[in-house]
Amino acid sequence: MANEHMETLYQALDQATSLLHKQVKTSYLEAATEAGEDLLAGTITVQDGVPDQGTVSKLTAIFDPLDLTTFTAEECRQALQLVLVKAIQIDAIEPNKQVTPDAMAELATFIASVFLQPVPEALTVADLAVGTGNLLFAVMNQLKTALNVKVKGVGVDNDETLLAFAGMSSQMQHQDVELLHEDALGPLATHDAALVVSDLPVGFYPLDERAKQFATAAKSGHSYAHHLLIEQSLRALKAGGLGLFFVPSTVFQSSEAEGLTAWLTASAHFQGLLNLPQSLFAKASAQKSLLILQKPGAGTKQAKQVLIGSFPELTDRDAFSKFIDSVHSWAAQNLA
Numbered sequence: 001m002a003n004e005h006m007e008t009l010y011q012a013l014d015q016a017t018s019l020l021h022k023q024v025k026t027s028y029l030e031a032a033t034e035a036g037e038d039l040l041a042g043t044i045t046v047q048d049g050v051p052d053q054g055t056v057s058k059l060t061a062i063f064d065p066l067d068l069t070t071f072t073a074e075e076c077r078q079a080l081q082l083v084l085v086k087a088i089q090i091d092a093i094e095p096n097k098q099v100t101p102d103a104m105a106e107l108a109t110f111i112a113s114v115f116l117q118p119v120p121e122a123l124t125v126a127d128l129a130v131g132t133g134n135l136l137f138a139v140m141n142q143l144k145t146a147l148n149v150k151v152k153g154v155g156v157d158n159d160e161t162l163l164a165f166a167g168m169s170s171q172m173q174h175q176d177v178e179l180l181h182e183d184a185l186g187p188l189a190t191h192d193a194a195l196v197v198s199d200l201p202v203g204f205y206p207l208d209e210r211a212k213q214f215a216t217a218a219k220s221g222h223s224y225a226h227h228l229l230i231e232q233s234l235r236a237l238k239a240g241g242l243g244l245f246f247v248p249s250t251v252f253q254s255s256e257a258e259g260l261t262a263w264l265t266a267s268a269h270f271q272g273l274l275n276l277p278q279s280l281f282a283k284a285s286a287q288k289s290l291l292i293l294q295k296p297g298a299g300t301k302q303a304k305q306v307l308i309g310s311f312p313e314l315t316d317r318d319a320f321s322k323f324i325d326s327v328h329s330w331a332a333q334n335l336a
Helices: 004-024 028-043 051-061 073-091 101-113 134-147 162-173 225-236 257-269 317-334
Strands: 124-128 150-157 175-179 195-197 237-248 269-275 288-294 308-312
Touching: 004 028, 004 051, 004 073, 004 225, 028 051, 028 073, 028 162, 051 124, 051 150, 073 134, 101 134, 101 195, 101 269, 101 288, 101 317, 124 134, 134 150, 134 162, 134 175, 134 195, 150 162, 162 175, 195 225, 225 237, 225 317, 257 288
Parallel strands: 124 150, 124 195, 150 175, 195 237, 269 308
Antiparallel strands: 237 288, 269 288
């Protein structure tokens, strides 16, 4: 690891999580949440004699040398992200709930910075499939640095375990964020987000009656959850707001693509679709793209030429530099 300071935090959280995982008999992810909460509280939580006194002593020895005030929000997030990667392996977490790679957060932040002009003094970023919060918090941290703005977050998820980790993570990073445990396709959590960024879960939404409230619902049978979440996320944006969605690269080739395309044409500015490098995904069929939508508002317009292309490998610096230049050139011609 390049950041040795961050590594000390990760090592402590990893050791503490492993100890708690053995003692408390919960999932590794739940043990990680408890480890983080203990570190934040400055004391080890004991319930019904668990963890035992020997483990409490070991946990105390692990945490005592740490001073959380010396770690930046990004260092905390990166350390917790490494813990998440291990939790995914040990708990065999399903693909829809796995951690979003940092490269995807960096791409989202870059595209957001291109569109969020002039730079606002403050903005709200929402994720209606927030999970453990890693993508939302990465984008929030990066936007604060890149644009020097105050950033507030709103995250929604129906998985209590993932959301508990997100809550602990947000506290450690001192994020100004509201996390809501509910169905994101129910009543809206926010209507004034300047930006929605989401790595959307792929699959069918089981509540057919609720799905009928959406134009992207299937004509018969279950609807695609990711289609419904795109529509709901656009509702959460204020006029002129930007929606950045990581979707299957085949999103416009599915049997339900016609309904999604019809809704997009009528309700949003379809500004871009960027393919992500295959190297980010275990198999080609899992490859994703970044869908760029903008809610119509004062000063917005449909780009004459939609931004279509592929995000280069981060290791190819020349290609990456050319990509950045090409996006800025596209913006000057299509968004000005």
